[in-house]
Amino acid sequence: MQRQEAAVSTGEVLVAMRNLDKYYGGLRALAEVTLEIRKGEILALVGDNGAGKSTLIKTLSGAVEPDGGEILVxxxxxxxxxxxDATDAGIETVHQTLGLVDTLDVPQNVFLGRELTKKVFGLFPQLDQAAMRRRTHELLQRFAISLPTLNEPVHSLSGGQRQTIAISRLLLVEPKLLIMDxxxxxxxxxxxxxxLDLVVKLRDEGLTILIISHNLEHVFAIADRIAVMKNxxxxxxxxxxxxxREAVVGMITMGASGVRTEDRQWLS
Ligand SMILES: Nc1ncnc2c1ncn2[C@@H]1O[C@H](COP(=O)(O)OP(=O)(O)OP(=O)(O)O)[C@@H](O)[C@H]1O
Ligand SMILES: [Mg+2]
Structure with missing residues (x-):
């Protein structure tokens, strides 16, 4: 896979996490994590199982409250x-469960919870199916997303298509930061x-993306920077x-002691 450079990152900081701590009983899931996400970049978060990746993004998506430290947007x-609260600050998260309703079609899923309505006889609110279908079509076109049909219940679609719909829902509100676990x-x-292509396209459209992945081939194909967590x-x-890739594997498995001399400048 060819690496693709950021088209629009200015180096400006969008989100800053400072000294974030999170304890689960005696277990320290986050230990003084300080990390900045720059506008327009794809930042990949990697690390072994239990390293704290999901906990960190949950502090950004409003699912987990840190015990210490601060977040700036x-x-x-x-x-x-x-x-x-996170959504209001422009941070949207694609959860692994996707949150789609299988029996609904594509536009109904895209507009789930923020349905468009119109007034019948200027009085009775009614779902505006035509407008939702049109907006969904525009949204998919803008990101060159093709789906076989918009009218079938989404359970008939493939995993990748379902993923695409889950992402499309979040694009409706033009988030500042899109998080994917x-x-x-x-x-x-x-x-x-x-x-992966869609993620790169979104970055090129100006979105900032934080993505967790265990697949280093994917990470190297799309990410501008790679953040490594351990314990x-x-x-x-x-x-x-x-x-x-070998250097990143060294950091994932051995932490700071696994960092190559030439990568020491990137130590946190
Ligand atoms: N709700 C919770 N209650 C107790 N412990 C938790 C909870 N959530 C996470 N942990 C613990 O916190 C640590 C970090 O977990 P986290 O889910 O953030 O890791 P991760 O890097 O996302 O791992 P994975 O790659 O397996 O998804 C782990 O030891 C985990 O068992
Ligand atoms: Mg996780």
Missing amino acids: DGRPVSFKTPK EPMAALGVDEGSKV GRLVAVVPSAATT
Whole structure:
């Protein structure tokens, strides 16, 4: 897979996490994590099972409240108590469960929870199916997403297509940051690479993306920078073009002591 450079990242910080801590009883899931997400970049978060990746993104999506530290969005401190707080700040997350309703069709899923209505006789609100279908069509076209049909219940669609619909829903609100936890994990090779293409396209449209993946081939194909976690700590944040897969494996398995001399400058 060919690496693709960021088209629009300015280096400006969109989200800053400072000294984030999270305890589950005696277990320290996050230990003083300080990490910045830059506008317009794809930042990949990697690390072994239990490293703290999901916990970290949950602090950004309003699902987990950190016990210490702070989060800033566009330089302003935020405190997310619920997922809605994060959404209001422009942060949208694609969960592994996708949150689709199998029996509904594509536009109904895209507009789930934010249905468009129209007034009949200027009085009675009614779902505006035609407008939702049109907006869905426009949205899919804008990102060159092709689906065999919009009218079938989504359970008839493939894993990759379902993933695409879950992402499309979030694009309706034009988020500042899109977070994805293992979006390619359950997909075949072809479908996975389509989702990767979509992620790159979204970045090129100006979106900022934080993505968790265990697949280093994927990570190196799309990410501008790679953040490595181990045992709740951030080990290093390396530009993908400046490192190698072997070097990242070293950091994942051995933490700071596994960092090559030439990557020491990226240590956290
Ligand atoms: N709700 C919870 N209650 C108790 N412990 C938790 C909870 N959520 C996570 N943990 C623990 O916190 C640590 C970090 O978990 P986390 O899910 O963030 O890891 P991860 O890097 O996402 O791992 P994976 O790659 O397996 O998804 C793990 O030891 C995990 O068991
Ligand atoms: Mg996880």
